[in-house]
Structures are given as C-alpha cells and as structure tokens.
Amino acid sequence: MAIMQEVKEVSHLMNKIFLFFAIFFLPQSAVAMTASVENGKKIYDIHCFQCHGFEGRGDGSAATYLARRPRDFTDGLYKLKTSPPDVSRVRDEDIYHAISNGMSSAGMPPWKNVLSGQEIWDLVAYIKSLTDLFDDTENPPPLDISGRIPYSPESVQRGEMAYRELKCPECHGPLGEGPPTKELKDDYGQRIWPRDLTRSWTFIGPYTPQAMYARITNGIPLTPMPAHVLPVFKDKLEGMRWDVVNYIMWLADTAEKRRAKQRMIISIILLVSLAVTAPYYIPYLRRRWAIRKIGRR
Numbered sequence: 001m002a003i004m005q006e007v008k009e010v011s012h013l014m015n016k017i018f019l020f021f022a023i024f025f026l027p028q029s030a031v032a033m034t035a036s037v038e039n040g041k042k043i044y045d046i047h048c049f050q051c052h053g054f055e056g057r058g059d060g061s062a063a064t065y066l067a068r069r070p071r072d073f074t075d076g077l078y079k080l081k082t083s084p085p086d087v088s089r090v091r092d093e094d095i096y097h098a099i100s101n102g103m104s105s106a107g108m109p110p111w112k113n114v115l116s117g118q119e120i121w122d123l124v125a126y127i128k129s130l131t132d133l134f135d136d137t138e139n140p141p142p143l144d145i146s147g148r149i150p151y152s153p154e155s156v157q158r159g160e161m162a163y164r165e166l167k168c169p170e171c172h173g174p175l176g177e178g179p180p181t182k183e184l185k186d187d188y189g190q191r192i193w194p195r196d197l198t199r200s201w202t203f204i205g206p207y208t209p210q211a212m213y214a215r216i217t218n219g220i221p222l223t224p225m226p227a228h229v230l231p232v233f234k235d236k237l238e239g240m241r242w243d244v245v246n247y248i249m250w251l252a253d254t255a256e257k258r259r260a261k262q263r264m265i266i267s268i269i270l271l272v273s274l275a276v277t278a279p280y281y282i283p284y285l286r287r288r289w290a291i292r293k294i295g296r297r
C-alpha cells in the first residue's frame, strides 16, 4: 500500500515537472491556444478603444486626430500578412507581431513593453472574435521563403530591371523616393502616399528581406499596393521578388550614403561662411558683450 502511495506521489511530481517545462518551452503559437477572449476584452477596453472604438470599428474618439484610420476589426483584413497569397486570412502571429511592434509611422503604438506576451495573445483572441472571418479556418502556415536569393551586385542589377518590369516606379518613383504619378486612396477613401523605399524607419512592417518579400508577394491589403503573384510567370516571379528586395536594400543604402555626404557638404559650407564673415560679426558681438557687462554693474 505504502509503495503504491509512493509511486502515486512520484508520478504526481513528474507531472508537475513536465507541466513546468511544457509551459516554458512550448512555442509561442501553442500558448495562443489558451488565450482568453474575456481577458483580451478587458485589456482592449483599457488600451485600445480610444483609437479603435468600443466595438472595434476603427472609430474611437482619438481617431479623428490621426492621419490614418485605425483598423476596423470587424472586416478581418490586415496589412501585415505573411500567410500564402491564396489564403485570404492573416496568421495569428501576424496580428500578434503588429500589436507587439506597432506601426509607429502610422500612429499605431508598440505594446511589447507595456503588455506581456500572454496579454497580447488574449488581445489577438478578442480581436479575432469581432469578425466571423476566422470562425471556420485554421491558422494558415507561413509563406514559403526558402528561395531567398542572397544580396549580390548581380542580384541588385536584376532587381533594378524587375523593379521597372513590375511597374513599381508608377507609385514609388524611379529611385524608390517617389513621387507617385497618380493620386492614391486607401480602402477607407483616405489619401495615401506610397512608402519612400529609401527611408527604412518609416516602414509600417519590419525592415527585413523576409518581411519585404512577404509584403511584395501579398501586397498591402486595404491599400493600392498590389499583390505580385501572377501565376503566369510563377517561377520567374519567385526570383524577381527576391532580386527586387535586394535592389530596395541597395537603394536605401546608397540614398543614406548620399544624404550623409549632403549633410557633410552643408556643414562644411556653414563652417566656411562662419569663418569668412567672422571679422564682421565678432567686433559687433564684443561691443554688445561690453555693454551688457557695464549694464550689470
């Protein structure tokens, strides 16, 4: 009997140890399975309703002061989508990362330093419950990004041609800096400007080759930025998209070097003109200084 009791206790202890490790080593997406819609609503009603509205329709009281309309969660569409292009819904992880990292240049704050991972998963569950788009579908797998073409001068050269062939300059300009040839509007009817591709800090999504590849493949839903997935040149397009990514990174790099050079030239011109005109303003400044000293006495 005592032995049985001991065996039971040991197995109980083993269970506890297993649970402890399971919780710590489970992948993040598995933690999402235990997310609580009710807790998500509580957090939403503290941090999110001001912009996204009480019912998640993107019509909070602060929305009128923002250049961009906050997302309307009742239509279930998201901009940062890394699911395959033939699947219309985003991955749960996409919503998680959007909340965690924010979209600073668009007025959506990052929450990773305010909320815990579990709280963000609870928010994902709550936001998903506001539309029926997610009801009968599984979380899709991520887009296949295994064909990455490494950065090289040859790839950049091919990317430049692909950039033109895919008509990116129509919106992003010949060198990625704009201006667009036509006036663009998003699905909410608001004026929208294509991203200046040479200023990575203004991006709404992460500035990594993989994230840019996903953005070019899927386009940006709710905006005129199109998906690039024509099945006709599927194989050709695969390489073209990676080459374009390398070209954009090259564009950003050269533009940054050019801007640094311009800043240096302007600083040199300013310093030289200050030195050349010094004989004129130094006596004047000295006189003013002397008068102030006398005034203080």
Ligand code: HEC
Pocket (backbone or CB within 6 Å): 044, 047, 048, 049, 050, 051, 052, 062, 066, 068, 069, 070, 071, 077, 078, 079, 080, 081, 094, 095, 098, 099, 103, 106, 107, 108, 109, 111, 123, 204
């Ligand atoms: C200061 C206003 C503001 C607050 C507060 C705010 N958001 Fe947003 N949010 C925005 C704006 C604006 C956008 C749209 C950005 C765009 O379209 O480029 C947005 C977009 C989003 C998106 C869409 C991401 C995508 O890929 O399309 C999600 C998800 C989101 N917010 C969740 C939240 C959650 C959850 C909270 C609360 C923890 C929150 N937001 C708080 C302004 C806000």
Ligand code: HEC
Pocket (backbone or CB within 6 Å): 079, 163, 166, 167, 168, 169, 170, 171, 172, 184, 192, 193, 194, 195, 197, 202, 203, 204, 205, 206, 212, 215, 216, 220, 223, 224, 225, 226, 228, 244
């Ligand atoms: C019809 C116009 C249009 C065309 C064509 C177009 N884009 Fe865009 N693109 C946009 C707009 C508008 C945005 C900004 C969306 C936003 O801010 O929500 C954008 C944003 C982007 C972004 C920034 C994503 C981020 O995280 O901020 C990248 C990268 C990009 N486009 C690359 C391309 C490439 C490469 C091509 C050609 C293969 C292309 N675009 C073709 C309109 C266009």
